[in-house]
Amino acid sequence: MVTSHDVARLAGVSQPTVSRALRDSPKVSVLTRQRVREAATALGYVPSDTGRALSVGRTHRVGLLVTDLANQFYTHTIAPMHHALESLGYQLVLLTEEGDSDRVADRLLSTSLDGALLATTATDSLLPVRLRDRGLPFVYFNRRATTIEADSVEVEARSGMRELTERILDLGHTRVGAVLGPVNASTASNRELVLRERLALRGLELPDELAHRGDFDFETGFSGARRLLELDEPPTVIVCANDVVAYGAFNAARSLGRDVPGEVSIVGFDDLPETRWPLLQITTVAFDLEAMARRGAQLLVDRMRAGADEPYRHEWFPSHLVERATLGPVPVR
Template sequence: MITSHDVAKLAGVSQPTVSRALRDVPGVSMQTRSRVRDAARALGYVPSQAGRSLSTRTTGRIGIVSDQLANPFYPALVDPLHQRLAECGYRTILVVDHGQDEVAIETLVDGSLDGVILTTSELSSELPLELSRRGMPSVLVNRLVKGSTVDECTADDAHGAGLVADLFVGLGHRRIAAIFGPQTTSTGRAGAEGFRSRLQAKNVDLPESMVRTGPFTTEHGAHALATLLNCSERPTAIFCANDVVAMGALNTAVTLGLRVPEDLSIVGFDDIPMASWARLNLTTVHAGIDELARTAADMILARIKHPESPQRSHVEPVRLVLRGTHAPPPSHTPPLIA
């Protein structure tokens, strides 16, 4: 049976160097890494995860609880998480949260993972508490949980929503509407509170008839805008809870014959890669998804190494990204295509 010692002999390096090179641990030169991989390939050597687990009492795997990757926000978050963890020698295991019921705790504490990154938690989730109680290192990223004591990192959602309110009011909009996310999530609630608060500070009303609340989906955005456009006084500007919701709203606007932004301004949140596509050119709030991912990865690795250290909390700054879907209000109410 071929072992790492055989690879080390052929590559002309030590056995620990073989282990570090094959796990992409920083500190091994590209030349050495290439030589080790060539030797392993020539000998048909495959590293044994079981052997590593026995010798280090770790699995080298981090679980990421994510929504389905059909939602484009999650690939934008999961990919940099995966990259950062790989740089540090860890593999990632994706655990999909289908939304009907919370992910079973048994899936995460069966001994196959060294830590867990939670990206989909609702405010009332008991998962972080259960993971802590069972000694499993975990980090909340994107969404927070009430009363949680685990490490957490999120964007400054309330401030970002306030920036959109400032933009709309500064452009002269007064008939402003909002398509908010679910109020069972910290992101949905903070965005709604931040937007309402900033409008109120500027003496601009946001009546309930101009508000729609629902999931972070294109379907919600599309349906919500269709109902808002049926209001007696149609809105001239729409704040969407995230870019995915905004994409649905944009599609409805185009379907009904409205020009964006000449007839209707639509602004999203997150700045996922698709938002910058020329076809969308979406004005949005940059939430620093890459930065959040790298921070969360570093947090989980630090927690694994120092399980008793104090709780860490990080709020990622946000900024407005002005693209092509905002403008002053139209001088008249444009007709809709029947």
């Protein structure tokens, strides 16, 4: 196996000069850099990322930490985040959050990352505390914990949820059901809060019998919607915690032979690309997910370069209603 020492011998320089030349260090003359590169090419030498990381104390690798790899939200997040980081000279490493906070922190640190984007952080998670204690820079993406402050990029859900709820009520719906997200997810609690507030302003409420709570997944949407639709007095509209939950609710309605939106309306949140499919055409709340992913990457790189003393930044992406085929007027029964 060819090493940098072989390149040094062929180029007639020292091994440290080879390392500096291949990093385009200004401390090495242009002619020497050219000679080293020609020697490296002749020998088929490829610099080791690990070796370079050890020499400079950085790996230029950052982690994206999620809990559910099957969730389409993260599928559509990875590509723009990867491209943004690549343009800034970093590689994206995808990691799953399994185990307690200490174990996850150990795994992040053992992977030799320069920083991390925390995408599925629970409000009561201790992981951010563990990472701060161990000096690993991180940014909250989409969700945040209340345990410790850090840079964050999130959706401003109030405007979109307000539009959605007002439209539902203007269409005559008074028996509103919901398939809600986890109580310890900031995204779920923010959306639920606005829904309940807007209902209350019209003298309505979301009773326990019309609410189902679970994870942000298809199975929660399917089981929750089936339970609501099999009530003696089912809701005329089901507000879902996100689009993936709405996919499950849509399929549950179809499995029971219920027409959407003729017998029940179904709405989501996120405006994932699949919601635009002609087969689905789901009414939802939209925001610029790709821009948010790119901005999260930039915030993390900024934090890694600035250090811990700079003030934390919190950025919010506006949301708005996108009305499609799954929301209609209250059915006549």
